[in-house]
Amino acid sequence: MALGFVIQRGRFCTVSLVRESLLKRPVALYGVGIIVLIHTVGVHVFAAFGLTSLAEISFQPISAVIGGLLFGVGMIMAGFCPATLWVRSGEGIITAWAGIAAFMLGVEAAKAGFLQLVYDSLREYETTDSYAYQSLGVAPWWLVGTLAAACLAWVTYELTRPKPKPFVMAPNYSGLRHWLFEARWHPALTATLIGLLILLAWPLAELSGRTSGVAFSGPSGNLLAWLTSGKPKLHWGILFVIGVMLGGGVAARGAGEFRWRIGDVNALVRAILGGLAMGLGSAIASGCVIGHCIINASLFLWQGIVAGIAIIIGATITVWLLYRTPPQMRI
């Protein structure tokens, strides 16, 4: 729930980070640097102290590339990633609900449904090394140190660079209510909180007997399966995605940003098609944009690195297709 709250109030959106960066419009991409920095250092320290074990996802190059590309296309088309689908459905946006339904359907169709044969064959070929440091033959700490130093340099550069100050709304409330529900959250604050929360997810999931960080795609599919067949049983991951929606809902309610609304029909159709593509893609590649680009890549899992790059390539192609002409030529 805390994660849903922070994503809603902090206006965190992986799709806008990718899309606006590609279109060279202002967006705080360095927030990803903060999240990756906290997560990669934190999770390896936790593991060293036995507070969590690390999820070992085997590297299936074909599934990573094809699933990643499909996911990247879907997220730009939908205008949501799985995390923001859950958060913004909490704001009462029906388009996000439709996107979730299509997403869950996509995940289950690939994993357990009529596309299972395709799913299995794409995931058949596995390499022996799961982690990049195994292949490189070095201790994990070398990669953790390098990645952390690179993120630190990037974030420091972005935060010290002079930037024009954006407009701030006049406050109606003071104290805690202002900070929780009204104030504009600085992107660095939002990113720090997200980093800490996805880090804490590891020991929390471990306590409930699951080795997993923050994940959306598997649990979303599991939720549909649980709703329709009662299997698998409710687990930490399923409760987590529901919590993210409730957290987004509480934040939106408190901030006076909750209203049931449908809006533009094109966006609705795109959310459904994009949601379906994201569902198939994340099932095939075993993870979404946050799962691969942020979490698995900063664990140095080959699957995360390769699928992460494939997601960005898929997204880049789709941004080019949908947004390459300037808005004045399109509207």
Next chain:
Amino acid sequence: MNYEIDMMGNLCPAPLDALIAANAKAAPGDTFTIAFDCAQATENLPNWCAANGHTVLSLDKTGQAQWRIVIQKG
């Protein structure tokens, strides 16, 4: 002159795209009044203005999940 842009029910990036499209036709000193209901736009509209030398004259919350922003072209 003032451009009235109604972006109620349009999710991001539609409000920013509409602003950029209107801005391409406008002269310096012209204003844009945009009504929108995508929470993301409370970030990306002011940020785009700040980065491109336009002034946000006002940004008000006009109801549950709805806002109005007035921008002057720089």
